[in-house]
Amino acid sequence: MTKSEFLEKLKSGLHGLPDKELKSSLEYYGEMIDERIESGLSEEDAVAQLGDPETVAREILLDLPLPTLIKQNYKRKSPWTAWEIVLLVLGSPLWLSLGLTAVALVFTLYALLWVVVAVLWTVDIAVGVAGLAGFLSAFPLLLSSFPNALFNFGLGILCAGVAVVGFFGCLALTKLFYKLSIRILKQIKSMIIRRNQRDE
Template sequence: MKTKDFLEAVRQKLKGLPEEDIKKALDFYEEAIRDRMEDGLTEDEAVDAIGTPDEIAEQILMDTPLPKLVKAKAKPERGFRVWEIVLLILGFPLWFSLLLAAGLIVLSLIIVIAALVLTFFIVILALGLGGIVLAVASVFALVAGGGSAALLQVGIAILCMGLAVLLFIPAKALTLWIVELCGRFGKWVKLKVINSRKKGDTTNE
């Protein structure tokens, strides 16, 4: 496959994305093909080494922010027919309510999870700072001859700081897991949008 045909095939699979983004991606792969040709490959070999148009288009779409993908998916390739407009208007109370409810549910879940993680770290911080304050206070108590009370403060201070250290490890792991889970969810949504684009392209063909 020649470079021009390859880039055009990729362009067709990126329909709906901003032209600036498409051009930037195509320029990148055109430059990559040139680099391989400078290394001694023929044009066909250089294009084959890059990958198929489907693979490249999917990679570009995966690197595209989700809002742009959704906007590109929602953008019709043709004008709406009259009956489609009527259905959209009549169904607006239903589909908008469902869409709003789904959005609010997702938002509430994000807020709850973020609040739990934040609370966890606040507790850890409180234990750590409390332990430090008690440790300092126990030193003054010992100097002042506090005796057993000062020793008790030392024990509590060590306990608080120890708990803070022990809790920090699972808190960090939980945070990383949540971040990874959100990343996977975003990737899953992207794949759904990309697959729906592919189905639409197949139908149009």
């Protein structure tokens, strides 16, 4: 593949990107090819070292923030016509409410995940506090009723133990959900990119 073929493919892979971003990407990869040629490589080899342009384009797109990516992919090719605007306004009670519901639903499901994490943390802290309270409450009982004091001691230590184990469980779960969030974001980005490539 020649340099211009590579850049042409990269350009079509980045189709729809803001001009500034597009120009900067093309300049960067063009420069990288030139540098390699200058250091003694043939044009063919220099281009080959960069990998295939589709992958390069995909990586650039994946690195964009989600709003930019959406704007790029859903940009209209022609301006709105009067009829489209009229229909859009008339239909707004329908599409607006449906759209909002969909967004709210997705958001709720996601928030629900984190609510589960928050609840587990709360329970864990509550058990820990209960353990401490049980432990401390045993001291005044020592004088009046020894078996009761012993019982409170035991219960307190048990709760504390459960809380410590729970702490690590909660921590692991929080980390897992955080990683999952990043994965989901990446997935959404890939879906948008794939959709765009299919359309062309």
